[in-house]
Amino acid sequence: MVEHVGIILDGNRRLAKRLMQEPWKGHEWGAAKVEKLFDWCSELGIKELTLYAFSMQNFNRPKVEFDHLMRIFNNEFKKLQTDTRLVKESIKINFIGRINLFSAEIQENMHKLMDLTKNHSKHIVNFAMAYGGREEITDAAKKLALEIKSGKVAPEQVNEDLLSTYLYMNNSPDLIIRTGGDRRTSNFLPWQSIYSEWFFLDKMWPEFEKEDLIKVIQEFNGRERRFGK
Numbered sequence: 001m002v003e004h005v006g007i008i009l010d011g012n013r014r015l016a017k018r019l020m021q022e023p024w025k026g027h028e029w030g031a032a033k034v035e036k037l038f039d040w041c042s043e044l045g046i047k048e049l050t051l052y053a054f055s056m057q058n059f060n061r062p063k064v065e066f067d068h069l070m071r072i073f074n075n076e077f078k079k080l081q082t083d084t085r086l087v088k089e090s091i092k093i094n095f096i097g098r099i100n101l102f103s104a105e106i107q108e109n110m111h112k113l114m115d116l117t118k119n120h121s122k123h124i125v126n127f128a129m130a131y132g133g134r135e136e137i138t139d140a141a142k143k144l145a146l147e148i149k150s151g152k153v154a155p156e157q158v159n160e161d162l163l164s165t166y167l168y169m170n171n172s173p174d175l176i177i178r179t180g181g182d183r184r185t186s187n188f189l190p191w192q193s194i195y196s197e198w199f200f201l202d203k204m205w206p207e208f209e210k211e212d213l214i215k216v217i218q219e220f221n222g223r224e225r226r227f228g229k
Helices: 012-018 023-043 056-060 063-081 104-116 133-150 160-164 210-222
Strands: 004-008 048-055 091-096 123-131 175-178 197-200
Touching: 012 023, 023 048, 023 063, 023 123, 023 210, 048 056, 048 063, 056 063, 056 123, 063 104, 091 104, 123 133, 133 160, 175 210, 197 210
Parallel strands: 004 048, 004 175, 048 123, 091 123, 175 197
Antiparallel strands: none
16 A cells, blocks of 8 residues: 655656756646646545655756746745645645755745644645755754753664654655656655665656556555565
8 A cells, every 4th residue: 555655856857858948847847747746646545745846956956947946936835825725635745855945935935834734634745845865864963963962862872763753754655756767866765765666767757647656556566565574
């Protein structure tokens, strides 16, 4: 049974280039596809989504593209605040990553969404923004080190379970999908994904359809998950 799906939303720019459009058109198409994804996951009984929307490395994008991306994010987060599905489907929105690196306006809209949906519990959507897996583990280690320094935690108490509570997200996807044709994990959830099933699709993210999600779930259900045993 698939409850938690992670997706690396890759291929927006390449699709736009293929169609001889500006890069940000691909990001607009990608954002529209995420809106549809909410409905598909609800229909298929998927409880949790974690979407790799913006990595730490994405801050190095050309300024014109970066500015358009920020505009798209801001508009989408504003639009989500009035999306009736959040209440109807009891969707909780989280943002994981170094979100303090975004503009004050984008941060404000992120926090509004999290506050509006903090008591929702049927579905969870985690947007990985300014996210990097190594950065997540580094930030967790720093927090834990401060707790040890202050005497709140004894060094002998430190184990995997304790460290995981300091991560941005303390649960694991059943499966992770990467669109766009690349066969690498790109610093996405290295701690949480050790037993996740990975699926690499050649389709660019805006080309992804409900049928693709169903096909992945069907293949997942046919795999034997041994968890190292």
